[in-house]
Amino acid sequence: MSNYNFIASCSFGIESITAAELKKLGIDDLKTENGRIEFSGTLIDLARCNIHLRCAERVYVKLTEFEASDFEELFQGTLSVNWGDMLPQNAFIHVTGKSVKSKLHSVPDCQSIVKKAIVTKMSSKYGIKIFPEDGVVYKIEISILKDIVTLSLDSSGAGLHKRGYREEGGTAPLRETLAAAIIDISRWKAGRPLADPLCGSGTIAIEAALRARNIAPGINRNFDFEKWGWLAVDTLADIRNESKSSEINPELEIFASDFDFKQFKKARENAARAGVSESIIFQKKPVGEFSAKAKYGCIITNPPYGERVSDVRTAESLYIEMGKIFQKLDEWSVFVITAHEGFQKLYGHMADKNRKLYNGKIKTYLYQYLAKLPYR
Secondary structure: OOOEEEEEEOOOOOHHHHHHHHHHOOOOOOEEEOOEEEEEEOHHHHHHHHHHOOOOOEEEEEEEEEEOOOHHHHHHHHHOOOHHHOOOOOOEEEEEEEEEOOOOOOHHHHHHHHHHHHHHHHHHHHOOOOOOOOOOEEEEEEEEEOOEEEEEEEOOOOOOOOOOOOOOOOOOOOOHHHHHHHHHHHOOOOOOOEEEOOOOOOHHHHHHHHHHOOOOOOOOOOOHHHHOOOOOHHHHHHHHHHHHHOOOOOOOOEEEEOOOHHHHHHHHHHHHHHOOHHHEEEEOOOHHHOOOOOOOOEEEEOOOOOOOHHHHHHHHHHHHHHHHHHOOOOOOEEEEEEOOOOHHHHHOOOOOEEEEEEEOOEEEEEEEEOOOOOOO
């Protein structure tokens, strides 16, 4: 089977975690940059990455890379790709783009030039000038950084954070991919208690259960590459069956609680859709009532940020209460992700580590209060 060049995109700050995931899938020779990891592999690797990667946002097929400082260079560079060998005659061609620190800064104009070049190349393949575009969608991304153009084909479709279990989130919901990355950072493992006392829609608890049970995050969703016909249906079915056969069901102590009944109800429904409701103990109670007798536990939580001015004081009062409750748990590690710049002062304790992460486009901080681990 032929090798292709791929790009796994991810949020800034979790590139090393995504790279480690790729290595676990048997993929080496990685090139890591800000928000992306490049690698080569087969179409089977493409399918496995989409199904198994917990922290990546999308997986692209990298088609070409070239320098362009004007529209003619952009047109000719795009024309060098054999588009007719990849796109069927009725392909719906959807071009997206971004440009950073480049002479070609007008993204809409660049999209138009790329689309024109693709159609020109396809015309020479199929012998027609007008295409119906009533078939399968092919999302082509043009990314320009310092006049270097990268053209890629999006194999994922909907972002990989859309596992399929969360129908809607609350205000500034934590992305599933970021929740998975934070769990990795925490070094939590099955056999150790984990709690989210402000669980909201339940994302952290659900992602922890999926990881502990070795359930592939993309096992229950579909991807754009499936519609292209590049990979045999039987082969894809074999990959999914292989993933299901590796699932396990260890004893878990995962607790998720929230005082908001609507959020609490939503979290339970999401866990049921994810197939992990029996792995999580849900409790309706405020954070002020949180307590634990077990040792070496781990709290991972995403409290409200106070996005609206009217909510800031409520959020800040919550941070003060969290500090009073959590600091009593000497043998528990605590990981709090928030966009509030003054969290540590309100919490009443400086974090052992602080990591800047992005929840979508929102800059957040992961404050890490580390206790002794029950294992190395």
